[in-house]
Amino acid sequence: xxxxxxxxxxxxxxxxxxxxxxxxxxxxxxxxxxxxxxxxxxxxxxxxxxxxxxxxxxxxxxxxxxxxxxxxxxxxxxxxxxxxxxxxxxxxxxxxxxxxxxxxxxxxxxxxx
Amino acid sequence: xxxxxxxxxxxxxxxxxxxxxxxxxxxxxxxxxxxxxxxxxxxxxxxxxxxxxxxxxxxxxxxxxxxxxxxxxxxxxxxxxxxxxxxxxxxxxxxxxxxxxxxxxxxxxxxxxxxx
Numbered sequence: 001x002x003x004x005x006x007x008x009x010x011x012x013x014x015x016x017x018x019x020x021x022x023x024x025x026x027x028x029x030x031x032x033x034x035x036x037x038x039x040x041x042x043x044x045x046x047x048x049x050x051x052x053x054x055x056x057x058x059x060x061x062x063x064x065x066x067x068x069x070x071x072x073x074x075x076x077x078x079x080x081x082x083x084x085x086x087x088x089x090x091x092x093x094x095x096x097x098x099x100x101x102x103x104x105x106x107x108x109x110x111x112x113x
Numbered sequence: 114x115x116x117x118x119x120x121x122x123x124x125x126x127x128x129x130x131x132x133x134x135x136x137x138x139x140x141x142x143x144x145x146x147x148x149x150x151x152x153x154x155x156x157x158x159x160x161x162x163x164x165x166x167x168x169x170x171x172x173x174x175x176x177x178x179x180x181x182x183x184x185x186x187x188x189x190x191x192x193x194x195x196x197x198x199x200x201x202x203x204x205x206x207x208x209x210x211x212x213x214x215x216x217x218x219x220x221x222x223x224x225x226x227x228x229x
Binding site: 034042043044045046049090098099100101102103104105106 | 144146148153154155156157158161163169171203205207209216217218220221222223
């Protein structure tokens, strides 16, 4: 069975600081990788996804993620965070049938103005 | 945003009572999912559906059942609610295109359920 590990459960940054959230997965086959974001009081929405091709993926709101197959990692980055990036971020892995994905436990990001 | 609604949005119920949560989509997506979200656990899959009347268990299915009689509706039933089922429940859908690869899941607004 696949699993997803998010290393940082709670991150606090000042505005303009750079962000990197770690995500590692365990699955030996072909995977599809996602980052979702959940703003306070809202539902999850997709930030970015990787299916194949260029391992550096760009998403919405200036976020990007890099797939490193040898490290089973898909870390999320943003060069300069804003207060509006305060949210919970979930890494997810999809593999196998029925379009099922496995989510990590999430990382809460708090950006201080 | 995809047209996914959940009802009710909030519910308080007593231990031992049955509860049904409804997910309704207007996207004609084939796949539908029920998750629960709990602090420290992220999202965990309860049940999913890959077509009308086609459902299967997820990782935390004990105490829950589902039904899907129409493409647009996916019902989650707590057969006899317990305090451990106090959670936020999210429905999600996915189109699951035929060319392979994974498609993003679209989430509903969630239902906050409290079992007293």
